[in-house]
Amino acid sequence: DIQLTQSPSFLSASVGDRVSITCRASQGISTYLAWYQQKPGKAPNLLIFAASSLQSGVPSRFHGSGSGTEFTLTISSLQPEDFATYYCQHLYDYPITFGQGTRLEIK
Amino acid sequence: EVQLVESGGGLVQPGGSLRLSCAASGFTFSRFWMSWVRQAPEKGLEWVATIKQDGSEKYYVDSVKGRCTISRDNAKSSLFLQINSLRAEDTAMYFCARSLGGSGVAWGQGTLVTVSS
Numbered sequence: 001d002i003q004l005t006q007s008p009s010f011l012s013a014s015v016g017d018r019v020s021i022t023c024r025a026s027q028g029i030s031t032y033l034a035w036y037q038q039k040p041g042k043a044p045n046l047l048i049f050a051a052s053s054l055q056s057g058v059p060s061r062f063h064g065s066g067s068g069t070e071f072t073l074t075i076s077s078l079q080p081e082d083f084a085t086y087y088c089q090h091l092y093d094y095p096i097t098f099g100q101g102t103r104l105e106i107k
Numbered sequence: 108e109v110q111l112v113e114s115g116g117g118l119v120q121p122g123g124s125l126r127l128s129c130a131a132s133g134f135t136f137s138r139f140w141m142s143w144v145r146q147a148p149e150k151g152l153e154w155v156a157t158i159k160q161d162g163s164e165k166y167y168v169d170s171v172k173g174r175c176t177i178s179r180d181n182a183k184s185s186l187f188l189q190i191n192s193l194r195a196e197d198t199a200m201y202f203c204a205r206s207l208g209g210s211g212v213a214w215g216q217g218t219l220v221t222v223s224s
Binding site for chain 1: 154215
């Protein structure tokens, strides 16, 4: 099974900051990676698919990059609504797995 | 508008069974792979199962293999998850999802399953 490890698990930042979250895969997954944002009590919301493609309707301050085993989600200028938990997910093969999550909180 | 509405969750005793349903609307259900994803309280997301458009391929996470069956009724635009021999660790919000990980992804709001005596 492919394991996804996110770092950091917790991130404290301020409005306007630039932040990055890393997702490392235990084996190469090409660009079969998605990023989600989840707020408490809500379903996840897709931000990025195919490692770097911005989902329709998602603000351009969200940027995804990487391929193979290392991927990054960058938020260029944090807005108040961005404070949430972020997950990566691969769809390279089965079983599909998610990273453990990165909780982004206001400093 | 794309909508996925889950139902069938509830409180069940260990060893019991549940059948979760997901009613889809606003799109051609038969054209999409469908999945179930769960989230235990205060925990991360866990993929549970996926089914191909025509039901000919099904995939499960190891922890539910032999206890879960994913199925669909394309005529009724519905997705199902039968879970047997329920354990405390199956307690979670169960989400129905379309095209998991792809640009066409859509999620329901979830149905809560609580396994407790």
